[in-house]
Amino acid sequence: MIEDKYISDIVKNIPPSGIRKFFDLVTNSRDIISLGVGEPDFVTPWTIRKEGIDVLDRGTTTYTSNLGLFELRKAISFFLKNHYDLDYNPEREIMITVGASEAIDLALRCLLNNGDEVLVPVPSYVSYAPCIELTRGVPVYVPTEEKNNFIITPADLKSKITNKTKALILPYPNNPTGAIMKKEDLEAIKDIIIEHDLIVISDEIYSELTYDGKHVSIASLPGMKERTILLNGFSKAFAMTGWRLGYIAAEHGFIEAMNKIHQYTTICAPIMAQYAGIKAIYECEEDIEKMRKTYDQRRRFIVNGFREIGFDCFEPKGAFYIFPSIKKTGLTSQEFCERLLKEEKIAVVPGDAFGPGGDGYIRVSYAYSIDKIMKALERIERFAKKIF
């Protein structure tokens, strides 16, 4: 492509996404059952959709303030207090973003100078490292291991800190492993974070989808709120992926810095989504609870299904993925997924798409009905019989 010579080095050097590669393969196949999706199978609850319609009906189609509607920030402040016992001032410490995706980008851009290092536990969500690189920072992977339940241990953390380390991404509940970090796990790394003066970018987008006790935010530990940039959003728990609505809660200084970028790059999140978000928080607790419970049922079912087929399968405690090991097949994740797709028409995502350490695993989403999961399990079992 002749355009290539015009593209910046930094963009050219970002490796193609492992998911994207696999996506192209899948799109060319027919009649597949996909367990490869990272978004809810539920549609947005009706109350929320209705509010979106009403907002348009009223002709409310303007920009909002850069930080977002005050009513929504108030609702989020209430939600954070109510669910995680966090205190954030809606006037100064909360801003609305276009999904947690924008929030990840803003947090990194407001923190990083050239060459600053950011610790990224892996396997984890695909966008952290590229966003760090786009900001001219350096991603430093912190491998997490199944034998430690895929959490970051104090030793893991210490071993990767240098005098250039500026921040730690804390991606729990985790996509793709389904791991969570409990209060005691967070307490165990807290002192190291403080001692090395790190800022934590805590991506808590799956916080409401936790199946073993309530989610604990690291910002709720003493001394941590001031060094945490908390990211969350409406995509997962409220089944609102397409609305593009997320938020950041942090000390005023961080919010102000991030808002500087946000005002020039985005202006604001869509007003319809913002109004709908207010309804989501105040009127949809029951809907969320119902969805959470359905995911939990599917989680038990699919984990059991994989184990009965003969896979070693880590028991996920959050999000809506399982991350079974395929190591004993002797295949790489890519080989496994390509063969499963070709031979049984099942799409799952190779674990190595989520960073180093992900090879030898596959990510299987359970944002699908039990019926569909059952059908998929039958095919996976047939496949497993050939390769075990």
Add this chain to the structure above:
Amino acid sequence: MSKKMDIIELLHENSRLTDKQISIITGLSEDEVKDIIKNLEEEKVLLKYSTLVNWEKTEREVVRALIDVRITPQQGQGFNAIAERIGQYEEVKSVSLISGGYDLSVEVEGKTMKEIAIFVAERLAPIDGVLSTTTHFILKRYKQDGVFFTDGPEDNRLVVTP
């Protein structure tokens, strides 16, 4: 919500789930599941394990009609006696008391429209206390018990996303 409700909802969605599958999904032991289901059957909460069939795709000819029935309530029994009487017929698949302009909604099944028309004229309408009937033939089913008969809304999600 109780585990009992969970089991009811799971079976309502798919009555072919085995006790073992239900135990995995709910986290109860298989024996607990068996006990709960047995109780629910005894209490007549669970009445029948049936299957939703799209008869149009089978060789069986089936016509269904919804019939609005107006009746005079009877001394001491209200609508119940007539409703139960109507329900005795094999052709009648459901009988419900409803609010609004008429009293009972009766769903009737037959092989042909004519058969249903005859049933209404000769069996249903003459019943003592039945004031009037209005028959609506069902021409096409789109959705029943939460399931689409047509292709319905599809999964619009991309097949693989992060």
